[in-house]
Amino acid sequence: MLRKETDVIICGGGPAGLLTAALAARGGLEVVVLEEHEKVGVPAHCAGILGWRCWESLPYRPREAVVEETREISFIFPEDKVDLTMKKPAVIVNRAVFDAKLAEEALRQGAEVVTEARALGGRELGDGVKVCVKLREGVVFIRGKYLVGADGARSIIRKMVGEHMSFDIGVQLIRSRKGCSSLEVYFTPPLPPGYFGWRIPFGELEKIGVVAPLHRGRLLWKFSEKVFTIGEISHIEGGLIPRRLVRKMARGRVALVGDSAGQVKPISRGGIFLGSAGAITLSEALLAGEKLETYEKRWRRRFLMELEAGLALRRILESLSWHDLRKVFSMASSCLREHPIEVDLDGQASFIFNSTRTCLPSIARDLRLAAQLIKGLGTAVLGGVLLELAAPYGSSSLGHRYCYADK
Structure with missing residues (x-):
């Protein structure tokens, strides 16, 4: 009762x-x-x-x-793949x-x-x-x-x-397992810059999914068809993700x-x-x-x-073209092979900053890419300021203090 x-x-x-x-x-x-x-x-x-x-x-x-x-955990880029190890099991x-x-x-x-x-x-x-x-x-x-x-x-x-x-949207399909033995994270087209796909083992099954912009959940099919042979699907699940x-x-x-x-x-x-x-x-x-x-x-x-560091990094990634991202990922994969670091799934911004720091000499030699990253950093800072200023002026229906008429 x-x-x-x-x-x-x-x-x-x-x-x-x-x-x-x-x-x-x-x-x-x-x-x-x-x-x-x-x-x-x-x-x-x-x-x-x-x-x-x-x-x-x-x-x-x-x-x-x-x-x-x-x-x-494996990071798969457009032309490369890097295998890393976590300090303790996920x-x-x-x-x-x-x-x-x-x-x-x-x-x-x-x-x-x-x-x-x-x-x-x-x-x-x-x-x-x-x-x-x-x-x-x-x-x-x-x-x-x-x-x-x-x-x-x-x-x-x-x-x-x-x-x-x-919001963004996260959607994944579940199918029978086909050789997936570790976490796989994909930063590849057709996903937009700043978004990613994954494949993870799940007992006798595996999950293939994407994080995509809202209303673009169909990217799951384009991603799956490009990277995998889909085969028989058990079911599909997903939902909205706050940005x-x-x-x-x-x-x-x-x-x-x-x-x-x-x-x-x-x-x-x-x-x-x-x-x-x-x-x-x-x-x-x-x-x-x-x-x-x-x-x-x-x-x-x-x-x-x-969180603020992670948001800034995400805005930088979203501001770059795939042409520039390919260069960044290529440099990152080379540096991570030479100087492998442990992945921390719960301290992602720190992990990315540490891995990026090893790439700075290579980035500095590419003046155009360095300029794009600096521009992206400016976009990230400006985007954060604009979001803070605009937040109080969302849809007026969301500003109502009460959601029903008290009878």
């Missing part, structure tokens, strides 16, 4: 929402999780690759969800099992997880919040002290904080966490590491009875520099 009053209402039953629920409930708070789908973890929206730092930082690590572990998880186990942990700690429950919106009521929820039986209202938006890229709760979001962090993650008694807050790596677009860190930090603020803005300050203090 759905509680009509509780301490914390969490909209969204993904990793960020379920971790927040489990940790808050373990600390003694009454928690209700609202998941719009019939089953937690279905449909899946990501490749399920967790770097070792991400895996070891999780307060709950369901081994049953682990499908593969690998230390090998973990590839079955997201349906991973999320289901997190839901079991949240239930074990005393949280209530309700499926087929879609939040239609909410509002603050002085000393609490009120949320409108659509269930199979009809529409009900729930009251709580705090509201957490963990409802993904299409977040309804984000509208309460008045935030606008732009940047929201300007405001908490306001009053409402907080955003995970994809709804844009807590996504700018380079790989993975969200579990940053989202789980957000869940841990948010649950600490909830248990301490602190203002939710303290959660945002702590999270930003830890990750903002890495």
Whole structure:
């Protein structure tokens, strides 16, 4: 039976929402999780690759969800390929099992997880919040002290904080395994500069996918046909990926966490590491009875520099032509062979900066390429400034504080 009053209402039953629920409930708070789908973890929206730092930082690590572990990663460029090794194995998880186990942990700690429950919106009521929820039986209202938006890229709760979001799209196909033994990352046409494809082992299967600009998900087929023989496909999955962090993650008694807050790596677009860190930090603020803005300050203090560096790098890549990118990748592959470094999936901007530093002498000898990179850096800085200035002026429908008419 759905509680009509509780301490914390969490909209969204993904990793960020379920971790927040489990940790808050373990600390003694009454928690209700609202998941719009019939089953937690279905449909899946990501490749399920967790770097070792991400895996070891999780307060709950369901081994049953682990499908593969690998230390090998290959970067495939238009005319070259570089094989590197990670410090510790990356973990590839079955997201349906991973999320289901997190839901079991949240239930074990005393949280209530309700499926087929879609939040239609909410509002603050002085000393609490009120949320409108659509269930199979009809529409009900729930009251709580705090509201957490963990409802993904299409977040309804984000509208309460008045935030606008732009997106890329990630889409992948799953097929029978054909010789894939390590992580493979592709920086090749027909994908636009700044975007990439992948192939990863997944038990007896493998996943082939791309990150592409919004409305260009068909690039998956062009990429797959060019690089692989597609063969028989088990199924296709994917979803929207936030392009940047929201300007405001908490306001009053409402907080955003995970994809709804844009807590996504700018380079790989993975969200579990940053989202789980957000869940841990948010649950600490909830248990301490602190203002939710303290959660945002702590999270930003830890990750903002890495995120800003990653965004700048992504804008540089997106500003270059494939002609110039081929030169950059050729130099990078040569330098990485001479000076191999360990890959850190959870510190991507640092890894790219370190690998780029080894290429500086080669880049300096190509004046035209150096000029293009400097121009790209200027574009990255200007783009960041314009985004900050334009963010408050998104679609007016996204600026509404309340998402439904209180009756």
